[in-house]
Amino acid sequence: MRFMTAFCKVFSDTAAIYPATNGYIIVFCIAGEMGINLKNRVFLIILLVIIFISITACFNTPDDNIEITSDESEEPIVLGPYEPYGTYQNGVITTKELFYSQDVKLIEDSGDGNVLYTDYPNGFKITLPAEARLEPDFSISQASVSFKSDEVKIRISKEYTGYNFVEFMEDYNCKYLESDDYLQNNNMRELRDIYCKKYNLTQHTYNNIKYDGYGRVGTYFSKFNFIKRTITLGSTETMGCYGHVNISIGNGTFFSILFNVTDFDKYNLLIQSVLDSFCVISVKGINIGNGVYSPTLPEWNTETAALYERLRKQEGIAWGLFSPYSEQDYFHVNEIEENVDYRFPVIMFYREMTADFPMEELKRAYEERGQIAELTLHLLSGGNGDDDNRNNTYGILDGKYDSNIKKWAKGLKDFDHPVLLRCSNEMNTTWCKYSGILLMNDPDLYVRLWRHVYDIFEQEGVKNAIWVFNPFDNDFPPVNWNNMIAYYPGDKYVQMIGLTAYSAGDYYQYEDFRTFLGCYEPLVEKNRKYFSEFPWVIGEFGCSSVGGDKEQWIKDMFTYLPNYPEIKVAVWYSYADYDTRYDRTKIPARPLWLEEREEYLQAFANGVKRGWAINSLLK
Incomplete structure (x- = not known):
């Protein structure tokens, strides 16, 4: 007990530790009477010196002329090969004989830096910039097909309605996309004006009412909406830009194309590339999604x-x-x-x-x-x-x-x-x-x-x-x-x-x-x-x-x-x-x-x- 009391007293009365060139000079100022003999005091001081030398050796600062190296590589990340190319039968890539009565889709290298996509069941073609590295998703092709990356999603569906195209757009499909109150109250704004000149967007009159955002994709009468949502700071959401282009091909049929991107300015050329290349072809077969669904059960009680x-x-x-x-x-x-x-x-x-x-x-x-x-x-x-x-x-x-x-x-x-x-x-x-x-x-x-x-x-x-x-x-x-x-x-x-x-x-x-x-x-x-x-x-x-x-x-x-x-x-x-x-x-x-x-x-x-x-x- 007397030994521990003496140890604590010596430690608490230690004055300072001063850094020196190659270690530390330890200075002890022992004040007052400790109530222990000189032999024990010397022993405790020696013990403390040994402890401090051991500790400081662990944290010793290297000399300035010693080069510090890192095992972490600073080389740029090398992306893997982008290989979506091939023939897809019912959503799965294949080299076997094709059955065009089913779901056949082609992804080809056009040779000019673009990817050519041909969709036979839906009857259209588009080109996509290869540098965008968009991966195809045909899992729900009975509903829509998609091309995706971390910053881009393009979704395309073919729609059939018994409505007039403008009536269906304004009263149904684009009801909230066209609502100024809805957009404003949900931190969104319409950016359609930046595409007015490119696609000759004008007002269209239907039943004596003028509607905004109509133009042409090629020769096809189309409806355009481009909306940006202001995402809350700290949100995990990143893709707040939505471009909707609905392309009427007549007889109550239209294509719905959704562009969801992180930044319209960054991906403006990609959007234009898809729209400028859009082409209707003869329909062959039907859409068959390749999604398979089975529950993965959690750890229940x-x-x-x-x-x-x-x-x-x-x-x-x-x-x-x-x-x-x-x-x-x-x-x-x-x-x-x-x-x-x-x-x-x-x-x-x-x-x-x-x-x-x-x-x-x-x-x-x-x-x-x-x-x-x-x-x-x-x-x-x-x-x-x-x-x-x-x-x-x-x-x-x-x-x-x-x-x-x-x-x-x-x-x-x-x-x-x-x-x-x-x-x-x-x-x-x-x-x-x-x-x-x-x-x-x-x-x-x-x-x-x-x-x-x-x-x-x-x-x-x-x-x-x-x-x-x-x-x-x-x-x-x-x-x-x-x-x-x-x-x-x-x-x-x-x-x-x-x-x-x-x-x-x-x-x-x-x-x-x-x-x-x-x-x-x-x-x-x-x-x-x-x-x-x-x-x-x-x-x-x-x-x-x-x-x-x-x-x-x-x-x-x-x-x-x-x-x-x-x-x-x-x-x-x-x-x-x-x-x-x-x-x-x-x-x-x-x-x-x-x-x-x-x-x-x-x-x-x-x-x-x-x-x-x-x-x-x-x-």
Whole structure:
């Protein structure tokens, strides 16, 4: 003990360390009485000298004349060979005999520093500068083809509509690209004027209304939009420039070309090269994408992994129900369950990402009622209304809402029981802020939106979310670039596929009452092409009582659903869509209530008793 006290005293009374040429001169000034003998004091001083010499030797500064070398190479990065050239059959490069009745595309070296691309199913040719090193992507060629690099994306699709070209551009395809309020409120600006002279852009009059941005690509009447978004500082987004050129070739047919680049000035010549070389050729064959889809399962907790495995092997339907505020007040749900003599094993409710995490609602469903929740999380705030034309999807991509997303991830992690997380459904439509039509007509923005949120959940340690990708049954607008497959986030990011088709009735003149088979036979056929390796859930559905036989529709539902064994869960949307026009807001345009009439409840009760209904998902 006396030794340690002496050591500390000597160390604390040490005055200074002065640097010298080849080391350090250590000067000790021992002040005061230490209460130890001279022998111990000398021993401690010698010990300290040895320690300091050892330490300073480790950090000794080399002489100025010693050359310091680095193992890091400062040679410029050498890019690998750019070899996209070849003949592609159904999206795969081949040297075998070609079948032009299928999907044949050619990529050739033109010999003048350009790449010549010939697309037989779509019937066009273009040239691309080889120095841009754009890689082809034919994975969803049934919707569009793309050429990509880190700074450039060119997407081309061929579209068929029954509309007048100008009418379709202004009222549908380019509605938000042409909205000054929308652009201004989302930090965007129109740069079309810089292309006016090159492509002779002028106003075009249709139905006595003058519209901007029309010109010619070659001899073809075309619509031009060039827009730049100001990206928030610190965002991982880099490609904020969007050029849209829609080329009408007559008879309701047009080509849609999207240029998404980091900088218009840098890639202006590339854009002009593509447009100047655009050429229509004879069509041969059909588009066949080469995408293959199969879920890559995450590291779930034991309960969630077990539920997913049961769903995958399940024979039968676990029925679910949505009723407004049902997760808070089960009065209506209890009433329906009593009438159909069935406890729904799935409950569905909606939340926006800026809302509080519904911990109490999830606990009540799971602990008190034995239900799994299908939680529909909308990545927006303020609903899908106008909201001053602001679209917070861009803010999510820029990272502005990461704290909200982390709050949801923490809440779900703390809940710790399985949840079917249906994220931003019906994206291939016109009525959601995260729809492609509101995102520069670019479904890739939705893909990045989904992945951004998924990655945060993964980083926060969420191991109980089963992610459900749920497009609408029909694409609105009905164009190929808006095909549902263009929104698919990827095998790592999706574990279940959601289906939604309503028999909406004929209250509106543009809608029809569809039979159950009319709704689901084509939808199942479409999804089997892509997602046969996934379990499916009908995320929400129902039948209107306006314009058809709703009772028979319910009976047919129980008759034909066993033909679709991929469907494991089906959630009835027991509510109504109201006519929001003028003063009609109290009129139910699409009455979808299951409890609307006694015969509907009885038809459902009889169907459940036929033995295809699963009573619980928690076993």
